[in-house]
Amino acid sequence: MTNQGSNPKATTKKHIARLARERQQARLIRVIAIGGIIAVALLLGYGYLNLNYLQLQKAAAEVNGKKITIGQWQERLQLQRINLLNQYQQMAFYQQNFGFDTTQQQQEIAFRIQNDQLLGQEVLDTMIDEELIRQEAEKRGISVSDAELEEALQGAFEFFPNGTPTATITPTEFSYPTLSSEQLTFYPSTATPTVGPTSTTVPTSTKDPSVTPTATATQALPTPTFVPEAATPTATPYTLDGYETRYKETLENLKTSGISESTIRSVYEAELLRKKLVDIIAGDVPKTQEQVWLRHILATDPRMLGIAQAALASGKDFGEVAKKYSSDTGSAANGGEYSWQPRGYYVPEFEAAAFSQPIGEIGEPVRTEFGYHIIQVIAREELPANASQIQQATEAEFTKWLEDARKESAIITFDVWMENIPALPPAFGEQPQ
DSSP: OOOGGGSOOOOOHHHHHHHHHHHHHHHHHHHHHHHHHHHHHHHHHHHHHIIIIIGGGSEEEEETTEEEEHHHHHHHHHHHHHHHHHHHHHHHHHHHHHOOOOHHHHHHHHHHHHOHHHHHHHHHHHHHHHHHHHHHHHHTTOOOOHHHHHHHHHHHTTOOTTOOOOOSOOOOOOOOOOOOHHHHHHOOSOSSOSSOOOSSOOOOSSOOTTBOOOOOOOOOOOOOOOOOSOOOSSSOSSOHHHHHHHHHHHHHHHHTTTOOHHHHHHHHHHHHHHHHHHHHHTTTOOSEEEEEEEEEEEESSHHHHHHHHHHHHTTOOHHHHHHHHOSOHHHHTTTTEEEEEETTSBOHHHHHHHTTSOTTOBOOOEEETTEEEEEEEEEEEEEEOOHHHHHHHHHHHHHHHHHHHHHHSOEEEOGGGGGOOOOOOGGGSSOOO
């Protein structure tokens, strides 16, 4: 007799279908879970790739079709921040150790550091200029050799294997023109001015407000200021190995701020290309300038002007009247005299009279924002420019070329850089206030 209780329960079609559904659901759950993990990984990977590569390859600007990437711009921004921090600390050092009041300079530097978009635009403009210079240099067959670049880097670290270079520009020696007998009748004091041509204002206790700030050389493209000490005029104090060690240490420090060696080298290469291009574009700058030697009386109001004019009309000496009535107390002590100066030294209204007024005559009053000027031109001559004046004229000529190149070039900037401003470099610690 068969024991039916010991037989397994028969599997029904319904039971088999249920098991199949359960297995299918489990597989679907696994697929969804794995898919979700893959999707998250892909999103994270894309985010990392976008942040660290794709975004950095976007253009911050284009110059005649040549792209300046976000990544390149970020490195230069960090480098400029570090340069400014070096300057800030140097100003603070001068103030603390030598008593110089550098508060204003420190505030100006801190303002630039704290204004990301202002500094970012400044850096981008510099990089656009550099690209224009590179493109022009390529057209003219100008290049920088590895040896030239290495020499520039060594100089930045004060490593001079052959001793420090000597200045290539020396002052031009010349004699001032002798005054004619007619000129000596109205200016009998001396036959030559007491102060020669300079690139700065004639020393006085109070600067004449009619004098414009002396033109300074256009700021060169920024270069890293790795070494804070001033270069010495002696032979290099350390060996090639010492220089290479310092160079590598600097690169490692800059690397922590995201600045690569290629960026450092590109900055120095751009500066060398610029210098070579300046020599060609501004090589024909005149080495002489029309200059004027004069004396003047400054009256701050019509009443004082009338008093000075009356004194001169009565036959009193111009120098004595200047000493007594001129509001420019600095030049008044010298009888109102300003020695030889070129165009660009005085404000436009004053300059126009100084370079057109007949020699010896006391001209009609010239009004400027500072008051009324009575001018007497002692002499005008074409004189050799000094080294500083030649440098100023050279930089002005090159700046004009650069401005024209910008106008003639296809330059496009993209606001995307404003969304990719990096955090301050680790070297900052707390931001200057």
